[in-house]
Amino acid sequence: MAAEIADAETADAGAVDASSGAVAPRPLRRTPLHARHVALGARMVPFAGYDMPVQYPSGILGEHNWTRDKAGLFDVSHMGQAFLIGPDHETTARALEALVPADILNLAPGRQRYSQLLNEEGGILDDLMVTRSADPDEDGALLLIVNAACKEADYAHIEQRLPENVKLIRAGHRGLIAVQGPAAAEALAALNPEVAEMSFMSARSLKLGGVQANLSRSGYTGEDGYEISAAAAKIGEIWDTLLLDARVRPVGLGARDSLRLEAGLCLYGHDIDKTTSPVEAALAWSIQKRRREEGGFPGAGRIQRELREGPQFLRVGLLPEGRAPAREGAEIATPDGEVVGKVTSGGFGPTLNGPCAMGYVASAHSAPGARLDLLVRGNRLPAVVAPMPFVPNRYKR
Amino acid sequence: MAETRYTRDHEYIRIEGDTGTVGITDYAQGQLGDVVFVELPTLGKAVAKGAEAAVVESVKAASEIYAPVSGEVVAVNGDLEAAPNAVNEDPAGKGWFLKLKLTDAAELEGLMSEAEYQNYVKTL
Numbered sequence: 001m002a003a004e005i006a007d008a009e010t011a012d013a014g015a016v017d018a019s020s021g022a023v024a025p026r027p028l029r030r031t032p033l034h035a036r037h038v039a040l041g042a043r044m045v046p047f048a049g050y051d052m053p054v055q056y057p058s059g060i061l062g063e064h065n066w067t068r069d070k071a072g073l074f075d076v077s078h079m080g081q082a083f084l085i086g087p088d089h090e091t092t093a094r095a096l097e098a099l100v101p102a103d104i105l106n107l108a109p110g111r112q113r114y115s116q117l118l119n120e121e122g123g124i125l126d127d128l129m130v131t132r133s134a135d136p137d138e139d140g141a142l143l144l145i146v147n148a149a150c151k152e153a154d155y156a157h158i159e160q161r162l163p164e165n166v167k168l169i170r171a172g173h174r175g176l177i178a179v180q181g182p183a184a185a186e187a188l189a190a191l192n193p194e195v196a197e198m199s200f201m202s203a204r205s206l207k208l209g210g211v212q213a214n215l216s217r218s219g220y221t222g223e224d225g226y227e228i229s230a231a232a233a234k235i236g237e238i239w240d241t242l243l244l245d246a247r248v249r250p251v252g253l254g255a256r257d258s259l260r261l262e263a264g265l266c267l268y269g270h271d272i273d274k275t276t277s278p279v280e281a282a283l284a285w286s287i288q289k290r291r292r293e294e295g296g297f298p299g300a301g302r303i304q305r306e307l308r309e310g311p312q313f314l315r316v317g318l319l320p321e322g323r324a325p326a327r328e329g330a331e332i333a334t335p336d337g338e339v340v341g342k343v344t345s346g347g348f349g350p351t352l353n354g355p356c357a358m359g360y361v362a363s364a365h366s367a368p369g370a371r372l373d374l375l376v377r378g379n380r381l382p383a384v385v386a387p388m389p390f391v392p393n394r395y396k397r
Numbered sequence: 398m399a400e401t402r403y404t405r406d407h408e409y410i411r412i413e414g415d416t417g418t419v420g421i422t423d424y425a426q427g428q429l430g431d432v433v434f435v436e437l438p439t440l441g442k443a444v445a446k447g448a449e450a451a452v453v454e455s456v457k458a459a460s461e462i463y464a465p466v467s468g469e470v471v472a473v474n475g476d477l478e479a480a481p482n483a484v485n486e487d488p489a490g491k492g493w494f495l496k497l498k499l500t501d502a503a504e505l506e507g508l509m510s511e512a513e514y515q516n517y518v519k520t521l
Contacts, residue, residue, distance in 0.1 A: 054457075055430065059430055060430050060455075060457060061431035061433075061457045062431075063457070220485050254430070254456065254457050257457075310454075323433070323434045323481075324434050324436060324454070325433070325434060325459070327459055347456060347457070348433040348456050350433075350456065353426070355434075368410065
């Protein structure tokens with residue numbers, strides 16, 4: 001058996017030495033929950049510079065299904081958390097709007113929004129969640145949650161572009177966990193019944209057990225659920241309490257990837273990167289009307305043109321016929337053999353009970369129902385362009 | 398009595414006469430995780446020792462299965478199409494991949510015995 005051919009979760013581990021091409025080991029960072037993962041029997045792998053659980057003894061398939069049926073508990077403390085703090089909401093929002101295409105100005109207190117940090121060409125430097133505090137005393141503060149692998153570059157990028165009166169405060173002392181699945185709300189309500197009142201993409205600061213936490217009702221699985229941020233020294237208490245509930249089981253990065261793939265959600269560095277615009281990535285829904293009209297974000301020229309005329313390439317869902325998965329990197333061709341795109345994420349969807357993928361294709365071939373071939377190990381795998389998510393969302397609107 | 402030999406890449410070949418049944422070891426299936434698809438070669442295909450003979454896909458990744466020795470593919474396990482999880486549940490039994498008619502039985506001498514393989518796994 002050969003080493004794994006494609007391994008999205010570990011591909012970016014280690015630093016590549018340019019002279020030899022060898023991967024030089026570097027010390028891996030640990031989340032506040034590291035010892036708990038080891039005690040739970042997790043298989044630990046390097047991911048974005050952290051030693052992270054890819055799966056627990058129940059395995060990726062079991063963890064995926066458990067999350068869809070009950071509730072999965074994820075450690076996502078490797079992700080970057082930072083506060084953007086200015087004198088009032090308008091000042092902070094305008095500072096961030098210079099970097100992202102979402103409408104932050106009209107983000108209501110206690111609401112969360114998905115956006116992207118853009119470069120001058122309209123390419124995506126990272127994708128992020130932006131939350132406006134519900135607390136009037138915290139007016140002018142936004143919580144940013146960014147990808148682990150990008151966080152240092154993101155922070156430097158943001159800091160270089162902030163006005164004098166807005167500061168970026170790294171919250172490296174905080175841990176982050178997610179509880180996801182149909183039983184997540186009930187399990188968490190046992191710690192504080194107030195969580196049941198929250199709607200999808202809303203945020204609150206409240207106590208879970210005795211621990212002060214910032215919650216949002218969101219996630220990366222397509223299921224109802226919450227992300228919970230708390231002090232690194234205290235996040236373990238919330239984790240332990242949730243695991244006492246028989247409906248809650250720990251879930252690793254492996255199932256996190258298969259869950260988000262079925263949900264049609266992008267993985268940075270794979271489905272979106274510096275070369276792809278939000279419009280090409282089928283993320284135009286995250287650019288609100290005011291920003292589309294006014295512009296004023298990096299790459300606005302390109303993005304407004306793509307919104308008007310349509311992008312040259314578009315991220316689409318792909319359902320291969322049969323059982324064989326197509327993985328990242330597989331070329332996409334028309335039935336008469338013209339290569340028109342590439343798969344950026346793909347695998348086997350346990351809930352779908354079949355293979356699914358996403359990738360970029362020339363816009364002429366992006367309509368749902370279009371028949372395309374995926375080139376896998378020299379074979380042509382027939383597939384059809386399909387709407388995403390592949391598995392219906394169950395968000396609590 | 399059938400004798401089983403092992404590769405450093407965690408394939409096994411169980412020899413009966415001039416034919417060998419190829420699969421992956423219990424250690425390998427544990428490392429791979431849940432198998433969801435196995436791509437098998439066509440009958441009659443000649444494979445060289447060390448050449449790709451099959452591909453096994455887990456939820457997470459695709460991995461190549463190499464021929465432990467040279468031979469001609471004389472059978473493939475069609476049951477894996479409907480039940481790929483047999484590779485996890487019974488790798489040495491129902492989870493077999495293919496049968497090879499050996500070209501050169503002397504190639505078996507370069508493979509590990511059961512005891513040698515178990516010692517090898519302990520070093521990993």
